[in-house]
Amino acid sequence: MTKVALDNVVKRFGRFTALDHVSFTVESGEIFTLLGPSGCGKTTTLRVIAGFENPDEGKVYFDGEDVTPLKPYERGTAMVFQNYALWPHMKVYDNVAYGLKIRKLSPEEIRRRVKWALELVGLSGLEDRYPHQLSGGQQQRVALARALVVEPRVLLLDEPLSNLDAHLRLRMREELVSLQKRLGITTIYVTHDQEEALSISDRIAVMNKGKIEQVGTPEEIYNKPTTLFTATFIGRVTVIEGVITKVIDNALVELKGGDVILRGFIASGTPRPGARAKAVVKMENIHYPPEPGEANRITGRVVVSMYLGWRVHVTVETREGVRASALVSPRNAPKRGDIIELSISPEDTLIFVAD
Amino acid sequence: MSRNSLARIEVFETSVKALPLVFFTTLLILPLASLLYAPFTVTLERGVDVLEGLSSYPFINRRPLGEFIVYSTGEPPKLILSFKDYGVIPNTIIAALIVTALATIIGTAVALILARYTFPGRDAMRIASMIPLLYTPFVNAFVAYKLFGQGGILAEVTGEVLGVSISMQGLAGMIMAQVFMFWPIVYINAFASMIQIDPSVEEQAENLGARGWTLYKTVTIPLALPGIASGAALVFIFSMEDLAAPLAFDVDNVVSIWIVREILAATDISQVSTETLILALMLAVSASAWFIAVRRYISLRQYATAEKGGWKGRRLRRPSPLLLVIIYLLILPWIIVSASHQIGVLVYAFSEDWSGLLPRGFTLSNFSEVLSDERVVRSFRNSFLYASTASLIIALIAVTSAYAVERIGGRLSTVIDVLATIPLAMPGLAVALGILALFGFTVAKGTPLDPFTNPGLYLVLAYAVRKSPFTTRAAFAGLKHVHKSLEEAAMSLGARRPKVVKDITLPLIAINVAGGLLISFVYSVTEVSTSITLGGLNEDQSPVTYIVYDYLTGGYGGGMFIHLAAAIVAMLMALQVAAITFVNLALKQRYAFIGV
Numbered sequence A: 001m002t003k004v005a006l007d008n009v010v011k012r013f014g015r016f017t018a019l020d021h022v023s024f025t026v027e028s029g030e031i032f033t034l035l036g037p038s039g040c041g042k043t044t045t046l047r048v049i050a051g052f053e054n055p056d057e058g059k060v061y062f063d064g065e066d067v068t069p070l071k072p073y074e075r076g077t078a079m080v081f082q083n084y085a086l087w088p089h090m091k092v093y094d095n096v097a098y099g100l101k102i103r104k105l106s107p108e109e110i111r112r113r114v115k116w117a118l119e120l121v122g123l124s125g126l127e128d129r130y131p132h133q134l135s136g137g138q139q140q141r142v143a144l145a146r147a148l149v150v151e152p153r154v155l156l157l158d159e160p161l162s163n164l165d166a167h168l169r170l171r172m173r174e175e176l177v178s179l180q181k182r183l184g185i186t187t188i189y190v191t192h193d194q195e196e197a198l199s200i201s202d203r204i205a206v207m208n209k210g211k212i213e214q215v216g217t218p219e220e221i222y223n224k225p226t227t228l229f230t231a232t233f234i235g236r237v238t239v240i241e242g243v244i245t246k247v248i249d250n251a252l253v254e255l256k257g258g259d260v261i262l263r264g265f266i267a268s269g270t271p272r273p274g275a276r277a278k279a280v281v282k283m284e285n286i287h288y289p290p291e292p293g294e295a296n297r298i299t300g301r302v303v304v305s306m307y308l309g310w311r312v313h314v315t316v317e318t319r320e321g322v323r324a325s326a327l328v329s330p331r332n333a334p335k336r337g338d339i340i341e342l343s344i345s346p347e348d349t350l351i352f353v354a355d
Numbered sequence B: 001m002s003r004n005s006l007a008r009i010e011v012f013e014t015s016v017k018a019l020p021l022v023f024f025t026t027l028l029i030l031p032l033a034s035l036l037y038a039p040f041t042v043t044l045e046r047g048v049d050v051l052e053g054l055s056s057y058p059f060i061n062r063r064p065l066g067e068f069i070v071y072s073t074g075e076p077p078k079l080i081l082s083f084k085d086y087g088v089i090p091n092t093i094i095a096a097l098i099v100t101a102l103a104t105i106i107g108t109a110v111a112l113i114l115a116r117y118t119f120p121g122r123d124a125m126r127i128a129s130m131i132p133l134l135y136t137p138f139v140n141a142f143v144a145y146k147l148f149g150q151g152g153i154l155a156e157v158t159g160e161v162l163g164v165s166i167s168m169q170g171l172a173g174m175i176m177a178q179v180f181m182f183w184p185i186v187y188i189n190a191f192a193s194m195i196q197i198d199p200s201v202e203e204q205a206e207n208l209g210a211r212g213w214t215l216y217k218t219v220t221i222p223l224a225l226p227g228i229a230s231g232a233a234l235v236f237i238f239s240m241e242d243l244a245a246p247l248a249f250d251v252d253n254v255v256s257i258w259i260v261r262e263i264l265a266a267t268d269i270s271q272v273s274t275e276t277l278i279l280a281l282m283l284a285v286s287a288s289a290w291f292i293a294v295r296r297y298i299s300l301r302q303y304a305t306a307e308k309g310g311w312k313g314r315r316l317r318r319p320s321p322l323l324l325v326i327i328y329l330l331i332l333p334w335i336i337v338s339a340s341h342q343i344g345v346l347v348y349a350f351s352e353d354w355s356g357l358l359p360r361g362f363t364l365s366n367f368s369e370v371l372s373d374e375r376v377v378r379s380f381r382n383s384f385l386y387a388s389t390a391s392l393i394i395a396l397i398a399v400t401s402a403y404a405v406e407r408i409g410g411r412l413s414t415v416i417d418v419l420a421t422i423p424l425a426m427p428g429l430a431v432a433l434g435i436l437a438l439f440g441f442t443v444a445k446g447t448p449l450d451p452f453t454n455p456g457l458y459l460v461l462a463y464a465v466r467k468s469p470f471t472t473r474a475a476f477a478g479l480k481h482v483h484k485s486l487e488e489a490a491m492s493l494g495a496r497r498p499k500v501v502k503d504i505t506l507p508l509i510a511i512n513v514a515g516g517l518l519i520s521f522v523y524s525v526t527e528v529s530t531s532i533t534l535g536g537l538n539e540d541q542s543p544v545t546y547i548v549y550d551y552l553t554g555g556y557g558g559g560m561f562i563h564l565a566a567a568i569v570a571m572l573m574a575l576q577v578a579a580i581t582f583v584n585l586a587l588k589q590r591y592a593f594i595g596v
């Protein structure tokens, strides 16, 4: 069980800064996810932890020990690559046994542990296949077995499910979590799929442009975003731009955007009347028909009505051109051109003040 | 590089880089530098003499002799294309420029037609256009002489048909022969570039209204320019160092012949004139300049393996009637005549006499005669021994160079990249003379290390240097296909770099390396420049190509010996066909055999 810490890690490629003072701590035994858009530096962070990239500044600690100068083969991490990186010239057995042979275990011990690992991922009986004789999901599990069998201090997973079809991805996701919980290996998981991140993680770090935006549990990330980026990146949201007209108390303010007036709670920034700000609301918290107790109201004409199956995505436009979207039950979905009223609770209205 | 990694010196990485660096420095850079050393000291002593020598006859001929066209009355009257003799240096440069220009135009045109049009006979033409790439040392040029030299087939036919017998001699004949020998180098590179052009790029241009020649001029040819340029650069270099065509057409005043004559007459480096050393240096410098200029523009290795493209055949169209006429009346005969070098070699090898229009007397006796000649057998044995020893060295150098460049990186890797590929363009004559200049100094005299008495060792080293690029490119292409994460996965499981290389990298590129080695081996056996210079210094250690040269230049009395030389070369052709077929079919790699 290993605790991993990054302390102000900076990584540059030429003049481009891929990681900009990245710091976070991963508690031992937890699944910690790096979530962010493509190119934000997730893989680079993982590679710094694995030792494939040397940071230009900052340190990496395992259990308080500075491992920054250590080579990849000295760190005791095991990485599962996005493309699995199975060795095509070795059978499944030899792929999985490789790390054990490096550790110079006895042949019986190797056989025993390979058997254990293949059982763990449900691949017993495929020892003699070559990687190209396996399906995508099986390959992914071999890669996982190869990493787990050496009992790494830290397991590093770089978008391990992204090459699988939607069904398999869901199943492997569950298997992965139950496996990790059983083994208790500290796991750092990279994905750009927010649903995946929310469902498997103990904690999530949201990354953007080489920086950590926010670290927190899935609930915190989803419900209490502390930055505008996190708020808009996670979930489906409606954003209304405007100016703060009233500071009711330190947390609650009133924002006016066009002909829309909303009350909401400050998520970041210092509120003062006249300041530019954005209100961010998760679409599922925008209600139609309006709920009686909710103070914020938006009235407009339906300009978009998109059927999604479980919901209908409805966008209204107010007289002054402010747009807001809601996810409405198909049973009482309005039609295009209807004039409707939407309601939002101030608790669900997050205000980000521009600095 | 980050501060953290600087703290620890990597023994493995350092050795991998050091090996090719030391190898090429000792066997390529230092020998070439020694060419400079001797002239420098002599020039200090003799002052401007040397430069004056180089700027007068025979090096530069201020009053060019001869005529471009010689007409002689007779029955039938003769029209002989000839050339003025401008002296060794201008002759070489003018010839190389003309050869390059013609070979580039022809090679590009043929590539464009074969890459973009479909018509009956296209596939046969594509295969036929590869035949000239089979290396047939020396004899090819003598076949060219048979075709359009004096008393040759062209002269006979035109004499009969037109009443005027047309032929070529001297520099004109040499230029013609070289165009025939070298145009496929441009063709193969241009073709490889053209089939790699994304069809949608051309479709987009067509969509915007570009058609026919406009399309080619504005899109296709510019995109294929890297291939065309590198082919052209190689042709220029090969023309300058070619020996076969000047020998066949009896041209004395070119740099290559000049250098060979001096080396073979010397028993000691001090007997080689300063002027010759400077000529060799000029060859080396201009070849490097061309090479580096082209590389700056594109990277040579990019199309070293044309394997990526695959013939998609998506952009094939039907030629217009006019173009079809041109294809059948000009391109087709041209390709047939080009391939006739190789055919001619076989005709010579299997016939008793070919002094008239048609050969006479099918025979196998040429083969039995050369195979019972102990000198020939010994030379074959020598060549195989040298080439296989060289291949062992090449394996090591090629894999380390490719690994250093593709995987380790860093500043020195650029240097290694250039060093490992430049031998392809470096004239072998300069390498040979450089080796003599560096290792043939007086302290080595009389010892087993004296290249003048014991050239075998140096032939091995010269082959290893000159033919390593084929394997290096193959290893490089192999590494490109082995995703880095395969190695990183092993490293993250605790394997150190040497272990990773042994367990993961080498097994995965082994096939590529094996294919490259086979090609390196075959081209070592057929190597000419160092073989006939170094190899001629001690007959016991001569390789097979020296014997071919010796047959043709009269060591054996000349004349009918061309049949024997052709028999040897026919066996070398068989070796090449076997190796290339094996690499293509068994190892499933496509080698554009551009190195020639």
Ligand SMILES: Nc1ncnc2c1ncn2[C@@H]1O[C@H](COP(=O)(O)OP(=O)(O)OP(=O)(O)O)[C@@H](O)[C@H]1O
Pocket (backbone or CB within 6 Å): A013, A016, A018, A036, A037, A038, A039, A040, A041, A042, A043, A044, A045, A192
């Ligand atoms: N070796 C490199 N040289 C130069 N730039 C690099 C290198 N590796 C990564 N980068 C750049 O650093 C940034 C972060 O890359 P990284 O691979 O970490 O992104 P990522 O978050 O994993 O993206 P994705 O979701 O697309 O995998 C990118 O802009 C990328 O172009």
Ligand SMILES: [Mg+2]
Pocket (backbone or CB within 6 Å): A042, A043, A044
């Ligand atoms: Mg990534």
